[in-house]
Amino acid sequence: xxxxxxxxxxxxxxxxxxxxxxxxxxxxxxxxxxxxxxxxxxxxxxxxxxxxxxxxxxxxxxxxxxxxxxxxxxxxxxxxxxxxxxxxxxxxxxxxxxxxxxxxxxxxxxxxxxxx
Amino acid sequence: xxxxxxxxxxxxxxxxxxxxxxxxxxxxxxxxxxxxxxxxxxxxxxxxxxxxxxxxxxxxxxxxxxxxxxxxxxxxxxxxxxxxxxxxxxxxxxxxxxxxxxxxxxxxxx
Numbered sequence: 001x002x003x004x005x006x007x008x009x010x011x012x013x014x015x016x017x018x019x020x021x022x023x024x025x026x027x028x029x030x031x032x033x034x035x036x037x038x039x040x041x042x043x044x045x046x047x048x049x050x051x052x053x054x055x056x057x058x059x060x061x062x063x064x065x066x067x068x069x070x071x072x073x074x075x076x077x078x079x080x081x082x083x084x085x086x087x088x089x090x091x092x093x094x095x096x097x098x099x100x101x102x103x104x105x106x107x108x109x110x111x112x113x114x115x116x
Numbered sequence: 117x118x119x120x121x122x123x124x125x126x127x128x129x130x131x132x133x134x135x136x137x138x139x140x141x142x143x144x145x146x147x148x149x150x151x152x153x154x155x156x157x158x159x160x161x162x163x164x165x166x167x168x169x170x171x172x173x174x175x176x177x178x179x180x181x182x183x184x185x186x187x188x189x190x191x192x193x194x195x196x197x198x199x200x201x202x203x204x205x206x207x208x209x210x211x212x213x214x215x216x217x218x219x220x221x222x223x224x225x226x
Contacts, residue, residue: 042216091159102148107159
């Protein structure tokens with residue numbers, strides 16, 4: 001089990017450009033989450049998928065943000081027309097939910113985005 | 117979202133026990149208490165969780181007050197690698213997202 005992986009680990013882009021991040025969850029985990037973390041703050045929930053269905057989106061997820069999880073495996077998070085306020089660490093987590101159990105999430109190392 | 121209150125920072129010495137407190141006075145009967153930690157430049161890492169009874173695992177122990185309005189994460193013998201931000205989170209039954217607060221920044225002195 002290799003854990004949750006994210007690519008790239010770092011991304012520097014200019015304001016107005018589009019960026020896409022990828023997350024590979026732990027194999028057979030049916031839930032996948034995206035969070036965003038700015039400096040000095042705790043992570044903030046953005047969205048989550050159960051298999052390929054996107055079941056919840058935060059109000060933080062403006063219409064410039066889109067996430068997909070085709071075939072219920074890896075996920076991508078795209079930010080269009082980036083703004084300097086998008087600079088943050090983008091974290092992915094996955095979990096497998098068993099009947100009667102709570103949802104323990106396993107996080108990846110994150111993608112650090114810097115918008116110039 | 118159910119809220120938790122933690123001290124901003126704590127300091128301890130290597131090889132000593134550490135008790136990290138968390139207040140959650142608005143907890144409801146079905147809320148789980150989760151603890152995650154985040155080492156520098158890494159994603160959060162699951163530590164432990166509980167509902168009503170005290171819990172132990174290889175990383176830590178979780179002591180839950182009888183009225184469930186507070187809990188304490190116990191690191192039995194701190195090492196330098198335990199220096200991290202520790203988050204106490206209430207997860208409402210049936211909810212999926214984790215709502216992180218500011219956490220407690222734990223410093224371990226050699």
